[in-house]
Amino acid sequence: MNFLLTFYIYPLKEKITLSESQRFYLDNPRTEEEISVLKDYLIRAYESGYDLRLPIHSDEESVTIEDLLFGFRDEFSQEDKYVREFFQLYERERVFEFIARMWVVARFDNEGEDERMNNEHKKMLEEGEMSFVLLGDDHPMSFALLGDDHPIVVNSERLANYCSLLSLMCHSDRDKYFGTSLLLDPKRIDRMMPPSRVVWLTFFFLLNPSYRSDAGKWEFLPTAMTEIRRVSSVLEDAFSEGLSEKLIYIGSILRIASHHTADTKVRVLLLTTVIELLLTHNPNSQRYNVEDSISKQFQLKTSTLVYLNDKTRDINHIKKQLKTIYGQRSNIAHGNFGAVSKYVNNLSKVEGKEEYFDDLVVDLYTYIRAILEEYFKDKVFVDFLKNS
DSSP states (O other): OOEEEEEEEOOOSSOEEEETTTTEEEEOOOSHHHHHHHHHHHHHHHHSSSSOOOOSOOSSSSOOHHHHHHHHHHHHTTTOHHHHHHHTTOOGGGHHHHHHHHEEEEEOOOTTHHHHHHHHHHHHHHTTOOOSOOOSTTSOOOGGGSOTTSHHHHHHHHHHHHHHHHHHHHOOOGGGOOOOOSEEEEEEOOTTSOOOTTHHHHHHHHHOGGGOOSTTGGGSHHHHHHHHHHHHHHHHHHIIIIIHHHHHHHHHHHHHHHHSOOOHHHHHHHHHHHHHHHHOOOOOTTTSOHHHHHHHHHHHHHHHHHHHHOTTSOHHHHHHHHHHHHHHHHHHHTTOHHHHHHHHHTSOOSTTSOOOTHHHHHHHHHHHHHHHHHHHHOHHHHHHHHHO
């Protein structure tokens, strides 16, 4: 399977291109093997006991999977002919397969490796040899068995990095964004991996209209699609200018910060490096105190771009917050955790004016997005600012 699972659920008539150069797409599972793998994944999540387990259908008054599906159908079948046609195939006895067919996946190029390994496995079986790479409906393959330089591993990670960058640039969470990716799971699905703990909660929230909000409109594909297309087009233009490795690398930092750590200190350290990468340069150590010089660059250049991005923002507050961020970044980088604790203890606890260490992470995401937006508008100016 050459796809990762998103948190979008919507029947698509055809795939949606995210990046032609990287060969990334949004799509539904199409082949019987893809549908079967995702169906099994959904069933395992449903039967696991640690996720929301709605009844499939019921004669009593309760929310059921079927109710949510039919509500979705009634909401969109009038404006989308394909939704109407898709729901004509619904069979209660095959509900998990039906949902698998409408779940949105993010595709990547596996460079023919699935087919090659399938053929190799069949050949080894025919020759009576033991095969440790097992594929197909009866032979699950463990993603962990592949080496780090394997095309499936490399390309799936590039897609996960890309999705983290895309999510930062198109989310609608305003000042509440904390690194969420449009991927429900950043790992490639196979029959040996445990399912995500929020599969059916995702299904419930995305198909229940009462839980949709303006701030969360990017989490629902029909309302997210315009912005996804716009941002993916901007990213593709940047890739065509030779920026793919730089931007995918930034995406990798974003992915690590959101998916691989729950430690706010680590997140502050990682996200600060993105701004340093984009805007600061190494000063002459014979003329400047390096740490002090980078801190001043960080504050001045970032506040300039963030203000240019939105002139309703208070530039003095931005600069002050950036000074705090860089100060805490330095404390963390140098192991001065006593100073970090002192900062946390001094944060406001006044009702209605509460402050949290996590606020630094939220602000960092806001600043990184603003810098990237300005970078895409005028790369020459931002590069000039970086080198000044």
